[in-house]
Amino acid sequence: MASFSPRMTRIAMNAANAGPSLIAPPLPQKAGNHDLWSGLHGTSQALAIAEAARRQDGLTLIVTSSTDEALRLEQSLRFFLGMSSDEDQPGISDDGLELLSLPDWETLPYDMFSPHQDIISRRIRTLYRLPRMDRGLLVVPARTLMHRLAPAHYLQGSTLLLKTGQQLDIGRWRDQLEAAGYRHAENVYEHGEYAVRGAIMDIYPMGATKPYRIDLFDDEIETLRTFDPDTQRSVEHIDEVELLPANEFPMHKEARSTFRNQWFEHFPEADRNASVYRDISDGITPPGIEYYLPLFFDETATLFDYLPDNTHVFTFDGLEEAFEGTRQDVENRYEERRHDRLRPVLPPLSLFLATETCFGHLKSFPRVTLTQEPQNAGARETICNTAPLPPVAIDGRASDPASRLKSFLGTPERTLLCVESAGRREALIDNLADFDLKPSLATDWDEFLSGGEPFALTVGGLDAGLYLNDASVAVITETELYGERVLQQRRRQKPTEIRDDGYRDLSELRIGAPVVHIDHGVGRYQGLQTIPVDRDTVEEFLTLEYAGGSKLYVPVSSLHLISRYSGSDENLAPLHKLGTERWSQAKQKAMEKIRDTAAELLDVYARRAARKGHVFEHPASDYRAFAADFPFEETPDQQAAIDAVVADMTGEQPMDRLVCGDVGFGKTEVAMRAAFIATWASKQVAVLVPTTLLAQQHYDSFRDRFADTPVKVELLSRFRSSKETRAAIDRIEKGQADIVIGTHKLIQGDIHFKNLGLVIIDEEHRFGVQQKEKLKALRAEVDLLTLTATPIPRTLNMAMGHLRDLSIIATPPARRLSVKTFVRQREDALVREAVLREVLRGGQVYVLHNEVNTIDNTASSLQELVPEARVGIAHGQMRERELEQIMSDFYHKRFNVLVCSTIIETGIDIPSANTIIIERADKFGLAQLHQLRGRVGRSHHQAYAYLLTPPPKSMTADAEKRLEAISGAQDLGAGFMLATHDLEIRGAGELLGEEQSGQIESIGFTLYMELLEEAVQAIREGRTPNAELPLSHGTEINLRIPALIPDDYLPDVHNRLLLYKRISGAHKASELKELQVEMIDRFGLLPDATKNLLRQAQLRIRAEALGIQKIDGSGDWGRLEFGNNTPVDPLALVEKVQSAPDRYQLEGANTFRFRLKDTSTDGKLSGVADMLAALEQSSDQKTDKASAK
Known part of the structure; x- marks a missing residue:
């Protein structure tokens, strides 16, 4: 007989008995029946829906008036149904009830932008799941319900299934993924991306909670594993994975043909050069394509087509106003854009349902409307016995801050406190302990109800509490305890930085970029090159070009000698000549200044x-x-x-x-x-x-x-x-x-x-x-x-x-999105579009015009261009009181567009301002542009920055580079990622003083910092800092064996460079072992040449500990060149030579030769390893003798 957990048993009983419901009346059962449940205060509306859904088979559809309301309701339902509060995790209760949401696109009607990938992913997951759901809930904002959708057969027919043991032609598979809308990437971080590396394929399917790694053996799927997108490491094995299409419309050849035919049916006057038409014809997905969705299908569907017959509907007050508001927005936008021949728009009814059509569909299901106040609606109304919570807030100014809470706790029989995270739970426990209040802990709502504790504390996503009179139960949230709180829905970001700066620097190198070799100075990077070093051996080298066209080939095992040059301008970086003293002199001069700085620091x-x-x-x-x-x-x-x-x-x-x-x-x-x-x-x-x-x-x-x-x-x-x-x-x-x-x-x-x-x-x-x-x-x-x-x-x-x-x-706040940045020539249509998008979604706009003498004219022109906006002006030459009043008015939304100077650059924090338009952006420095862009994007809404420029001919080359850099660095935390050298120099100047900037220019930022660290250490130890001391030289190894990462194993040059740098920079055998595991996991089994590279790196680490500067393996002999401070006992070497002169020889004072028994690749590596082991033993004996003395 199957056994059930206490929680499962409890829920099963709840479903079986009519009595367990705390507030939810019976649901209407006949199509067209409409009941009213009133008297529902706080979050009791969500509780009523949750209880009703638990008693019901089929689907419970909940239509909210706004997107915010939908988000709050979804979190509340997750709490009352015992589901995870993480919106990225599936909402499934222990008794099999599933919670889905269909989020809004968060774009304007007929917008030129597409929704965020995470939004598309959740929508596709929901639409795919709906026809398969036996029992569950769906939360939809009114605006989203009005959208026309792809027919259900598109998603069902476009989904691909992968299983272990399945045959897979990787070439054909890539074509299928591209046709399904997936994007190729070097590393997979976001929904809709895939990567192929030899026999390994990574993919992040739409609707999935984790990305997957597919490992092939020939053409067969050997393993399927999930992996962590932050670390790129595998997590667990699975048997199969469903790949949903990446878009809500198809992009295969037949669909594009349908699109082209319908384009001219709908837009006979349209220009054939319209970018949308051209892009789709070429297989490119243009932004904003969602508003042309009907052109991909013979017939569209609505959400009602996806719903099962046994669906019950819940609606709220204000639904009709929400439908009408959406209709008005759509019609206004349509009128604005209907005459644009280059981007024509479909009529509203092609994309959205009419208000009366939506209500007509809703009325065909059994329906309940939820309200707070009684409506006197007669027999069809049920008044639920809930009440508003009285004031219970903790008042820090009162003599007994928790007096109101204490007095309330005796009113209901039982009270549950709810906080939004485990961290906040611990903080509240500590806080309440100061007032002699000690709640017990409850895992969730069901555990609290089944227990008997009068006062408990749990974690959940409620934003408001409730008071149930009949059950004598209250729930109090942080909103009631501390005032308004912000529920934090989290969205995964691409990691801003997962490796050390030095590794990242080299992985970002482009051809022609300046780099610093510690022995030879500044040259230009010319790529990775494979060169035969003898008849049987090929090695990979970093090619550097120096003054006069001289080339230096640096073996990949010596990448620790290379760093990226960081100065104020890469184009002005010095170029040294090989074989001259200039580099040595520059290092020595910098070291003299560095010595002073180090002494001052200490x-x-x-x-x-x-x-x-x-x-x-x-x-x-x-x-x-x-x-x-x-x-x-x-x-x-x-x-x-x-x-x-x-x-x-x-x-x-x-x-x-x-x-x-x-x-x-x-x-x-x-x-x-x-x-x-x-x-x-x-x-x-x-x-x-x-x-x-x-x-x-x-x-x-x-x-x-x-x-x-x-x-x-x-x-x-x-x-x-x-x-x-x-x-x-x-x-x-x-x-x-x-x-x-x-x-x-x-x-x-x-x-x-x-x-x-x-x-x-x-x-x-x-x-x-x-x-x-x-x-x-x-x-x-x-x-x-x-x-x-x-x-x-x-x-x-x-x-x-x-x-x-x-x-x-460097961690962005929860749910913060990066700012979308556009560099464009100034056009009135673009400015109007940008301002209107923000104003119509209830936001605010900065328009930065940094010339005070023309700022009034700019504001007047803007008001004419966008009459819907309310425009204000702010600049530094205004009178103090006037400026203060303007900023206060903008903060309180008395106007929604601020034409201003750079006075807003630092610190102004207005969360509802989510668009900034910067005129003549070419005149600003990179750091200033970054600061200005940071004025927007301070809430969870998508923010936009428009950097407006004159025609390219009017801009300097430097300005173009700055704009290219700022538009390329859009990730959150980009202030640290902008590898831009003026920022690094500015950061160094801030801590070190400006006089050091010249020295940084001459030898590069990275080497400067390394020398500074060495100088600080030397002064601490009583040594004189010396620029010629080998800083990171390590041991040079040349065994003349194939030791590289082949390009057919890892084709991406940047990833290869990054791994070479990590291997050559490893200081412990455990680091190399970890790297080996990671490489096999990410790229597949190691080729022999890569195994050799890792074994060679292990030898280097052991040799460095023995003070060996160079290892050479030529012909039958191996050579070890020792430094002056080697711990190896010289007498041990002499004894070896005396004992077997045919196998061991000394060359000069510092070089030891030994015969290799086997000159194959494995023989050389093993021979050197054995020799190092013998030296390690003699070194240990020398240390033991010294200790004994």
Whole structure:
């Protein structure tokens, strides 16, 4: 007899009995019946739907009025049905109930953009699953319900099934994938991508939760495995995988033919050169093609065609208004675009259902409408006995902050607290413990209901609570406890960086790029080249070209001697001549400066270590309450930075920490945590910012964040009158202001803090020399926290750890999307389209025009071009009060387009502003463009940046390169990924001082940092730094054996380079073993030449430990060349020579020869390994003797 878990038994009983429902009345059963359930407060509507669906076979369709409502409802349903709260995971309950959603495209009608891949993936998964569902729920926004869809037979007929043991022709298979809309990539990270590497194929199917790796043996699928897209490593074996098509329309030859025929039927006047028509004819999928979907099919379908007969429908108030609003938007957009011959549009009814048609379909099913207030609808209305929750919020200013919660807990018999993550659960447990409240823990809603605990805590995605009168049960969420919170649906991003900088640098090399060889200087990379080194052996070399056309061939085993040149401009990089002293002199000159810098670093470090700072006490309970008020969950990097700051402040040494993070990644919250600890200890905090506008922004943010504390926040800026400023200074000097925010006025001599304990500096590099000197003096007196969005490369972090502590926040906030960036020539139609897209979805737009004398004309022209917009103007020459009012009005959405100067560059944080248009973008530097682009994309909506330029002939070559770089670096955290050298130089200048920039130019950034690290180490050990010392030389090996990664095993040059660099940079045998496992996993079984390469690298690691500089294997003899500091006992070598002179010989003072028994590839590798083993033994004996003495 089958056994069931207690939870399964409980659910089965619930389904079998009529009694277990807490609030849901019986469902109407006949088509056309329409009931009303009213009196449903808070999230009890979701509970009612969940209970009804559990009692019902078939499908439960829920139509919401908006996309936001759909997202919230889906999370609530997942909670009440006991499903994972991760939207990327399938929603399946223990009793087999499935939850699907059909998300909105998040584009405008007739848009020129396509939806995000994750959205398309979820839609395709849902449409594919619907006809197969016996029992489940579907959540759909009203707008999405109106869309016409591909017929169901398209998805069912276009899905491919792969199984282990199946025959697979990889060439034909690639053609099928391309026809199904999949995109080829070198590494697979996102839905709809595939990669082929020899006998290994990676693919991320649409609708899948993980990508898959297919391993072939000849033409047969040997294994199928899932893999982690971040690490690219396999996870688990599976038997089969379904590959759904990558688009909601077909792209095979017949479908494209149908499209072309229908194009001219619908658009007889259209231009044959229309880009959409041309692209589809050529097999290219143009952006916005979704709005031509009917042209691919003889007949479209609607969502109602996908629904089974036994479907029940739930709707909400406001549905008719939602349908009508969508209809109006579609018709308005159609009227705007209907006369465009190059991009003609289909009439609304070809793409969307009419309102009355939607209602007609809905009325054909049994239907329930849910409302909060009773409607007096007679017999068909059931009033559910729920109530709004009374105020239970924790009030930090009250003498007993949790008094309202405590008094409520006695009202219902049972109360469940619900938080959105395990991290927040632990924080709340700590917080409640301070008020003597100790909830028990419940795994989920069902466990709470079946248990008897009066007060419990669980994790779930509810955004509102509920109060069930009849059951005497309440649910309280963080919304009720702490005010409005933000539910964080997470979306996978491509990893911004999964390897060290040095590896990434070489993998990004392009032909002609400058590189630095540590012995020969700066040359130009000319690619990888395979060269025969003798009759039987071929090796791969990195080809470098030097001055005068001289070529240097660097074996791939010596890639650790190569680094990418980083200077202000690659085109101006010096080109050295082989065989001259110029490179050696440049290194020596740089080393002299580096020596001074290293000494200064150590001096500063020593003085810091000797100085005692104020040891702040950690206010555990109050701090937890303050942290709990943060309306987001901290990202891992953000939490690490917070922890580091807390440790610094509660330690004995004064804090001097730099927090570096891309724009919008949460640096300000780190500063606020530090400010809280300081103010709790009755110390004052100064927050220093470079611009008045940023001061105002920080003032508003700090004031809101500290609203529930007794902390007084003060502002000093030119937005304040003289009288207000004098009064503020008086409060500062009397200690009545706890946190003071201002520009450089704060560090003028006429302001005296009563008890300053912490200085927070935002964007220090934007201050002048005099201000920087004053800040330098401050470091000696108080704790210092500096925030910057300037990218600090990780190599710089390693060397600079002695000067300042550094925290990098590189994790993007949850569900943040990267900003789509376009470089375009300025056209009125483009500007109107960009502004209108944002305004019609309720967002706001920055239009950056950086010439104050023409900014008014630009704003007037824009208002004429887009009469639907409300336009304001902001620039630095306006009067303080006027500028303050303008920014306040924009923040509060009193107008939705701001024509402005670069005054918005730093720190302005308006989440609803998700489009920026930058005029004459060619005039801005790369770092500035990156900062400006960071003003948008600070919510979970797709953001857009338009960089408008004059015709190409009017731009400099440098400007074109900058624009190409910024448009290419669109990933989140791109501030760290922009390998752009002016950013690296700027980051170095910020920490080292500008006088070092010239030395960086001469020898390249990477080598400069390596020399600096060596110099710091040398001075610490009492040595004199020497540029000629082998820094990373390691052991040079030349055994004349095939040791390479063949291009037929790994065709991608960049991936080969990256692996060569990782192999030559490995310092432990375990690293090589790990690499070997990874390569087999990702690319298939290793060829013999690659096995040789790894074995050779193992020999190098062992030889380096023995102080061997060179290993050579020519003919019958092997040669070992020793360095001066070898641990090998020379007497042991002499004994070997004396014992067998025909097998061992000495050449000069440092070279030892030994005869190879076998000169085959394996023989050479084994012979050298045996020799090293013997030397290791003698080295150990030498060490033992020295220890004994």
